[in-house]
Amino acid sequence: MRPLLLKITSFGPFVGTHEVDFGLLQGRSFFLIHGPTGSGKTTILDAICFALYGESSGAERSGADMRSDFAAQDSLTEVEFDFSLADKTYRVQRRPRQLRPSRRGTGTAEEPQHAVFYDISPDENQKPQEVALASGWNRVNEMIQKLLGFRSDQFRQVVMLPQGQFRRLLMADSKERQAIMQVLFQTGLYSRIEAYFKEQAKTVEDLALRIEAKKAELLQEHACTSTEELRMAIDKEIGVIASDRKQLEQITKDLAGAAEALGQAKRIAQLFKACAEARHELEQLSLQKDDIERQRRILEKGRKALLLAALENSLNQRQTEYKQIQIEHRKAAMELEQLKMQNKAAQEAYQAETDKEAERYQASRHLHWLHSLTPVFEQYQEARNELAAAEQQRGLLQEDLSQAEAEMTKIRLQREEINNNWQTAQQSALQVEVLKTEVQAQETIFSKRNELEQARQSLAKHKYEWKKAVRQLEKAEQKYNELKNHGSVLQDAWNQGQAALLATDLREGVPCPVCGSLNHPHPHTASGQLPDEKQLKEQQARIDLAAEQLNEARKNAVAIEIKLRLFEEKTLRLEAELGDKGSQTLAALRQSLELSRSKYQTTMKSASQEGQWAQSLALLEEGEKLSFSRLERLKYELGQAEQECASTQAIFSERAQHLPQTIIDRETLQKEQEQALKHCEVLAQNLENARLLAEELNVKLSNTATRVDSLLEKTNQARLHFDNESLLFTQELHRAGFKQQAEYEAARSSETKLNDLEVFIKQYDLRLHSAQDQLARCEAEVHGLQPPDLAAIQTRHEQLQTERDRIHAEFTLAEERLKKLNNDLITVGGYEKQLEAVTGQYRVLGRIADVANGKNPKNVTFQRFVLGALLDDVILRASERLSRLSKGRFILNRSQDLTRANAAGGLNIEVYDHYTSTTRPVANLSGGESFLASLALALGLAEVVQSYSGGTYLEAMFIDEGFGSLDADSLDEAVRILFSLQEQGRLVGIISHIDELKERIDARLEVKKSEFGSSLSFHVS
Amino acid sequence: MRILHSADWHLGRSFHGYNLIEEQAHVLEQLVNLAGESGVDAVIIAGDVFDRSQPSAEAVSLLNTVLTRICQDLCIPVIVIAGNHDNPERIGFAQHMLTQQQLYMVGPLNGLWQPIPLYDEYGPVYFCPLPYSEPAFVRNFTGDQSIHDHHSAMAAMIDYITSTLPASARKIAVAHAFISGGVESESERPLSAVGGAGCVSANLLELFNYCALGHLHRPQYIGNEKVCYAGSLLKYSFAEAEHRKGVTLLEIDQNGELMKGENIALSPRRELRCIEGNLEEILTSDRSDDYIKVVLLDEGALLDPMGKLRQVFPHIVELQRPVLHQVPAGLGGERDFRNLTEVDLFRSFYQQVTGNCLSEPEQGVVARLVDKFYEKERGD
Secondary structure: OEEEEEEEEEEOOEEEEEEEEHHHHOOOOEEEEEOOOOOOHHHHHHHHHHHHHOOOOOOOOOHHHHEOOOOOOOOOOEEEEEEEEOOEEEEEEEEOOEEEEOOOOOOEEEEOOEEEEEEOOOOOOOOOOOEEEEEOHHHHHHHHHHHHOOOHHHHHHHOEEOOOOOOHHHHOOHHHHHHHHHHHHOOHHHHHHHHHHHHHHHHHHHHHHHHHHHHHHHHHHOOOOOHHHHHHHHHHHHHHHHHHHHHHHHHHHHHHHHHHHHHHHHHHHHHHHHHHHHHHHHHHHHHOHHHHHHHHHHHHHHHHHHHHHHHHHHHHHHHHHHHHHHHHHHHHHHHHHHHHHHHHHHHHHHHHHHOOHHHHHHHHHHHHHHHHHHHHHHHHHHHHHHHHHHHHHHHHHHHHHHHHHHHHHHHHHHHHHHHHHHHHHHHHHHHHHHHHHHHHHHHHHHHHHHHHHHHHHHHHHHHHHHHHHHHHHHHHHHHHHHHHHHHHHHHHHHHHHHHHHHHHHOOOOOOOOOOOOOOOOOOOOOOOOOOOHHHHHHHHHHHHHHHHHHHHHHHHHHHHHHHHHHHHHHHHHHHHHHHHHHHOOHHHHHHHHHHHHHHHHHHHHHHHOHHHHHHHHHHHHHHHHHHHHHHHHHHHHHHHHHHHHHHHHHHHHHHHHOOOOOOOOHHHHHHHHHHHHHHHHHHHHHHHHHHHHHHHHHHHHHHHHHHHHHHHHHHHHHHHHHHHHHHHHHHHHHHOOOOOHHHHHHHOOOHHHHHHHHHHHHHHHHHHHHHHHHHHHHHHHOOOOOOOOHHHHHHHHHHHHHHHHHHHHHHHHHHHHHHHHHHHHHHHHHHHHHHHHHHHHHHHHHHHHHHHOOOOOOOOOHHHHHHHHHHHHHHHHHHHHHHHHOOOOEEEEEOOOOOOOOOOOOOOEEEEEOOOOEEEEHHHOOHHHHHHHHHHHHHHHHHHHHHOOOOOOOOEEEEEOOHHHOOHHHHHHHHHHHHHHHHHOOEEEEEOOOHHHHHHOOEEEEEEEEOOEEEEEEEEO | OEEEEEOOOOEOOEEOOEEOHHHHHHHHHHHHHHHHHHOOOEEEEOOOOEOOOOOOHHHHHHHHHHHHHHHHHOOOOEEEEOOOOOOHHHHOOOHHHHHHOOEEEEOOOOOOOOOEEEEEOOEEEEEEEEOOOOHHHHHHHHOOOOOOOHHHHHHHHHHHHHOOOOOOOEEEEEEEOEEOOOOOOOOOOOOOOOHHHHEEOHHHHOOOOEEEEEOOOOOEEEOEEEEEEOOOOOOOOHHHOOOOOEEEEEEEOOOOOEEEEEEEEOOOOOOEEEEEEOHHHHHOOOOOOOEEEEEEOOOOOOOOHHHHHHHHOOOEEEEEOHHHOOOOOOOOOOOOHHHOOHHHHHHHHHHHHHOOOOOHHHHHHHHHHHHHHHHHHHHO
């Protein structure tokens, strides 16, 4: 897993969004995260851990606590982490549960935790893409765990060595270490193989047991416990079968005889029965004879009644007809009454309408009047329109007038202004000349002052030089005097020396070459050193040199003095010329000069503008004149318009008088007209309606009266018919033999019933005859026979039958049992063979499985063995590094205590100290030593994992502090070793506050702390 | 002109826990006396005066003593440049004021960085200080963005410093770098994280009459005697046990030719030695206060060897037992278990834990089981 980019927002002490782009490392694999305490260095590792697993690196800070206290309310805490694994690139985004301001209303709402996991490997065309692989906190956790292979606590032990907890891998007990190494090297395969072996062994064992069980079960069914017993049972069974067979044959014979006898007896009994039956029937029929006679008589009567039915029907019909007509008649009479009343009412109404003649006349007159108003109204409307137009015109004119007045005043103001300007311009022109002369005067003064300044300066310089020259002169003079003195001294000495020389030649009595005396009382003795010629000459030369120099100096001084006097004169002259102006500074003079110059410039400018002002003034005066004339014209027009208005107003008011008050416009007039018309029409209509109604009712009345009369006649006729018919009927009834109506009623029944009755009687007759015949026949048959004892014969037969069945069943049962026993014997044989084979298999398999699962003298399981070998490898590499780090003192060993029966032991680490040749448990190491040991172990582990292709990818490693516990030498060595990792392409990030590391490591991520949160910057040199 | 060339003092360094400040003081005393007696016109220290960028108080104090004696008492100009162990800004403290006293401490690349002229009777000899600088700083200073490694950085620095000098002038370079062809020992701190990128090739130095170099602790020449490493003051690791530590004394004539250059040894108080042998023999040696590394060739276990040896060598610093580093008994000879099949692994496992071999039919069973296991896994 190699980190590529980390983006954190409002996380820990980081406000806003900060990015850590690991790509900036440009292939360097070693970088340092540094910053002051509490700036957020560990937070960066927390962020990585959190992004991957939802927990912080030390597992001490929970995800929800990671929200920054500095963050703005609306900025959500979020971590986004891009990393590459194998050939693919992934991105995971996470937000912990946090409060945020609610979108509706005030207060806060809880934002739930959120996680998304993307695959952002570029597709075939190298274009980046984002494919979401999982979302939701737990799903993302699962997916990442599957990809990386680590759980979060394992990740923290191997990839991140967190602050204060780097010792965990070192200190872990065997089981934990086993779990980690299992994940790293994917030796889960071996534990699965172990389990599989065990499973297989168990399966085989189970199989054997099952076979055994089955065999026992089978034997149990026959109440045997072994194969021998089974065989004996078989033999027994065979004997039983033989005896049963014999018995069966015997009884079958007996049964056949009994069956025959039974058949015979049955037949005879049957005949006797039939005889008895026939007799019985005949008796029954005789009893019914009387009944049948009665039925015959009823049949006769019924036939007669049928004939009379038709007549009865027609009589009923007549009755109904009569009743109907009666009802109709009554109805018609009632109607007539009603109509009479209605007619009377209608006549009255009609009369009333006719009386309203006067009203009608009134209404039509009103209508005529309204029609006449229409033209008057038209005129009135016209007058009103004209008035409105005239007023509008007047209004417009007024507006124009006021506008024109405003313009007029404006122009006047402008003119005055320009006049003023022109006058000022004229004045300026006058001043120009005066100013010019002033400026010139000031310029001359300024230049003179400048000169003065310069003169003063040179004066000073020359004074200084003159002083210097004077000094030099003095020095030269002094030197010359000195030398001269010395020269004379020397000369004296020489003279003396000469004298002494001469003195040596002096003898008493020889004359002195100098004075000629013969006595030499005090001859001069040489004293001290005698200078020689050369020295004298030299001195003289020096003196001459000095004299020359003196002359030079003197000349120099004089020349300078002259120059000095000249400058003095010049200065004084200039001062006199300037007078008091000379005391003013150059700067002040310059300023006043500038001022005068600028004043002169402005005056010139304003003077030049005079011409322009004059021109514009003339233009404005013309404009003013035009505007004034326009104003006059408008006033005249306005007067006209007023007049017009007045006249139209008069006409309008006159016309208005002709109209009634209520009618002010066309619509009302029309409405009134319509209303009046309608009223007239309504009245006319009413009259007509009443007349029509009265006529109609009259006609109806007469019609109804005639109808009533006809109906009365019909009623009477119907009554007559009915009476005739009923008389006829009664006659017929008597002729048929019925004395009363009631008898006839009783005898009447439908035709079908009568037919049935006839059939029934016929049947009886038939039956009677056949019964008689039957009886005669049976008696003939049983003549001379005896009734048998059927029951006894039957029972005997049945007994024999049951006996035979029983014996047969027993026989079949025994045969079956034998068959089954034989089969079972074979099956059991088969089981025994199988069992043998399986047991053999199990022997081998069981042994192997046991050994693989740790049941061996060393108590080591297969997986543990492989892990042990791996751990040895890891420890070897780690040992190398530790030995280097501790300068050959410590190495790591795997502890060999396998005495515990627990198969989970054997992966412990201990430290061997060369200096004392003893082993120490790792818990006894000091802080710095244990840091070195953990570092060595982590590096060794990473190296071994990398070289096993089945292992997970550990391309990055982070070390959080721990360097502070090392002294300078160890720190040097540790950094050196970490640098050497670079060649293996692994990314190592360390967090430390040690300054020295800051200077030695060239790729640094600096975390700066401020009161508004922390910030990140990458420095790569 | 006579010059004393030294380098890599590493004042304040500790060696296996022992503070070497006393040893360094002892040797520097000899150096100062040598400078006085040989009547040199200049002393050059080519970098790594301190061992850490924030040196300890006693290291600073020692340097103060030494430089005061050479500069003030002996009135010899001293040129010191910063090395990769020093912090340039700290070395350059009071640079301007110290130059008035003829102590030239050149650290950072700034406006004061310029050639140092020292005069002899024939005229000036220009000393070009080339203190160790990270390529990034050189890039910033010169504005040339193409500088990315030490070689190009050195080239740019040389261009800059010699730009104001006439071509015929006598020039001496004082540099702290790893010139290709040089031999490292264990105690140098690598200049660059990536292996060879810290090297500078020697042809850049051809325009100088002499190059006084520092950084490599072994006294050596690169190519010819003009390019010289003075070597470190003391032996700082056991790999240097055979080196002859000291200073280089050289003389330049009026044409810039190197007249003579010799290496003068300085003797430390305690030597660094490496002793091999069996414990019994070594215990019979004479007692010595030197810093010793002992390599024991005994094969068996020993009781407290360090304690015993400390009786004879109170300053023993390292103990090695090469014989004990064996291949542990794990898979026996088949260490690379990646290439073993499961059956082989199991066979060796079986043997290890039960002491018996797996018979042929049993092996067959195991093989079949493993095959079935893989089938099952694939099916899942």
